[in-house]
Amino acid sequence: MINLSLRELTHLLAQKKISTAELASVYLDRCKQFNPSLNALLHIDDDINPEHLLAAADHDGPLAGIPLIHKDLFSTQDVKTTAGSKMLSDYVPPFDATVVKKLKQAGMVSIAKANMDEFAMGSSNEYSYFGAVKNPWDFDRVPGGSSGGSAAAVAARLTPVATASDTGGSIRQPAALCGITGIKPSYGRVSRYGMIAFASSLDQGGVMAVSADDCALVLEAMMGHDALDSTSIEAEPWHWQAPRDAAMKGLKVGVIPAWLEQLKDDDIKQSTLQALETMVAQGAELVNVDLPHADLAVAAYYILAPAEASANLSRFDGIRFGHQSAETCDDINDMYRKTRSEGFGHEVQRRIMLGTWALSSGYYDDYYCQAQRIRHLISEDFKQAFSQVDVMAVPVSPEVAFKQGEKSDGVSMYQADQFTIPASLAGLPCLSMPIQAARNLPVGLQLIGPYFNEQAILSTAAKFQLVTDYHQRMPEAFL
């Protein structure tokens, strides 16, 4: 059961070989059995409303009755939504995020909420107030972040699908480190309404699942303009049609030789080259492209994202919702300071301070505006590259999942985002799919597409997955 695709699960449900309640139970039982060893979930919905299950079963469409887990930064009505923070540890939203609402309307059944780095700031999931998430392939290692709970849950088959979000790599990097498929759509494709904000010009909701086909089916139900998010773009929705065969004849795949050279881990390099050869064997043509300003992307990102975060997180004042200090306060500013210092973890405070610095007078032009100019240059680099190729295939992470506690300073973790940040700055659709493992640890390949062309990367990944089985492999402890 747990190795079936969404299409196969839908078929079983339609044939009434299994009920929606039975299917939910299969995954709920696994959540209860395995979560204590992973800490991937913050809330398991033990008591799903039977009426909700019946209503889900009545839906038409490919997702009716399919269980899913939401990353805990998507607001869920009457269900605690913490964003991995003490600040929101008791917060119960009175509304659903648009993504949650849309998937509910498609008949999906939410069974749990996934752990994450606090306010989505982190690449290892060690920054959750509720404790680190373990990598299902090796419990001593991190699952990546910030959507590490979602990634670990899919990898361990606690759910067939999870929602996630990506600001600088938070879907692709954990997907790569946990051996699953994860897509960040184009900025503006999916509504951010009800998704707790980190950096508003970069944040984008997406999907994690076993295969590209599963991701595409769920993304199709999630996307579209939303009057409640003016940055969600009005555009023709696409209808996913899975490729019938793996032929890639005529497909021009951009590769960046300099990025391959930057891979110091020979096993990852070898896996990446082997995956590219697989694409060539299906008829794809590899074309060398260059992103000459991409080496400035990490630096620009760590100005822009903290700047936006410092503004976004100013809403947490302890008055309207969220944590409020119980200490005696001299005045309102004292209460703000005590509340925020108690409610935010160290990494969040560090980024707020960095963002406050970048936006402060005297530094605004030199750093913040300069970073926005670098962003423009990187966006132009991509436009130039996509005038020559249909998709780009590049590494996701320069390393396999690292040991918990191995990276104690933020900067060394930030630099590992070098391959994911450029596409984030340009707002492009991108995904990670599993390729040959390195030393029994998962490795991902990143596909990047032109703006608003998620189909190009999903179709390429789906074809790759027709002739490979890396995406179907799962950690032995969860078989």
Added chain:
Amino acid sequence: MSINRKELSEMAQLAKLDLNAEQTQQVSQSLNQITDLVERIKKADTAQVDPMFHPCDFWMPLRDDEATESSHKESLLKLARHADEDFYLVPKVIE
């Protein structure tokens, strides 16, 4: 580029954060590492480049000015630690 303690203290005031001595030391150290990282963007030649504040440089959709759902005052006030009828309660701000 390094951030001194005075600047750090001013920033903490602006960000409404209380940092104790140990935290100040840690934040100072890590911010200075990060500023070393971001310093390199200043060297890029961007004289002819406009800042790109947003990945979608096209128009934002406008909606018709229609009456929509009513106020959620009651459910929102329930989230507050301290509220009285229609008001949030905060420490005294006017002497």
